[in-house]
Amino acid sequence: xxxxxxxxxxxxxxxxxxxxxxxxxxxxxxxxxxxxxxxxxxxxxxxxxxxxxxxxxxxxxxxxxxxxxxxxxxxxxxxxxxxxxxxxxxxxxxxxxxxxxxxxxxxxxxxxxxxxxxxxxxxxxxxxxxxxxxxxxxxxxxxxxxxxxxxxxxxxxxxxxxxxxxxxxxxxxxxxxxxxxxxxxxxxxxxxxxxxxxxxxxxxxxxxxxxxxxxxxxxxxxxxxxxxxxxxxxxxxxxxxxxxxxxxxxxxxxxxxxxxxxxxxxx
Numbered sequence: 391x392x393x394x395x396x397x398x399x400x401x402x403x404x405x406x407x408x409x410x411x412x413x414x415x416x417x418x419x420x421x422x423x424x425x426x427x428x429x430x431x432x433x434x435x436x437x438x439x440x441x442x443x444x445x446x447x448x449x450x451x452x453x454x455x456x457x458x459x460x461x462x463x464x465x466x467x468x469x470x471x472x473x474x475x476x477x478x479x480x481x482x483x484x485x486x487x488x489x490x491x492x493x494x495x496x497x498x499x500x501x502x503x504x505x506x507x508x509x510x511x512x513x514x515x516x517x518x519x520x521x522x523x524x525x526x527x528x529x530x531x532x533x534x535x536x537x538x539x540x541x542x543x544x545x546x547x548x549x550x551x552x553x554x555x556x557x558x559x560x561x562x563x564x565x566x567x568x569x570x571x572x573x574x575x576x577x578x579x580x581x582x583x584x585x586x587x588x589x590x591x592x593x594x595x596x597x598x599x600x601x602x603x604x605x606x607x608x609x610x611x612x613x614x615x616x617x618x619x620x621x622x623x624x625x626x627x628x629x630x631x632x633x634x635x636x637x638x639x640x641x642x643x644x645x646x647x648x649x650x651x652x653x654x655x656x657x
Contacts, residue, residue, distance in 0.1 A: 518634035
């Protein structure tokens, strides 16, 4: 059984671990086999083979034949992927449903209380961390934006503003309707001009010129700061940002933002 490493790597990308990949490929090469035969063929420890095959059966890649000895039947690759996909989607829908039920239950109130009581016991500067990956950064931005009560101040690049508008525009519009002051400083660029009219529905836009420092950061209510530590043209998976819930950190950045903002022209 010789399979290119690229094939095994592809199977890893759909969530199969090393033993699952080896045993499934081994079974595909035989069609039907016992656990002992597959263990020897795939070079997987016999003690692990049974539970890994059970896992593959649960995911839809294998059918267990109730015979003596027990045999395992390979599911054709395309059919196996379709079965696995249906199972994942079904489980995701069920999990999402349970999450929605939890959000409206009394349990969530208890969890919120545990969190708020816990936060009171730690230093504000301890509530911080680095965030890697553009999606993770936007997830944290979304959480921080939703907590805004008074003001949101953003310095963005044109491409970042577009991402913020597409990802958080609805949230920011809702905040604006509640009286939250939203200000965004961004360089003039065709990308900005494309969405300027929509962004102005919820934010005041001002134009950063060439002499102004460039960067990507957001300050919320003078206590939450999210600052990018990488260029915006880096691959999204390599994007890194710093998040901190610290009034001290915000008190250093916010006056700088205010000073620059006063001297900017409307976008």
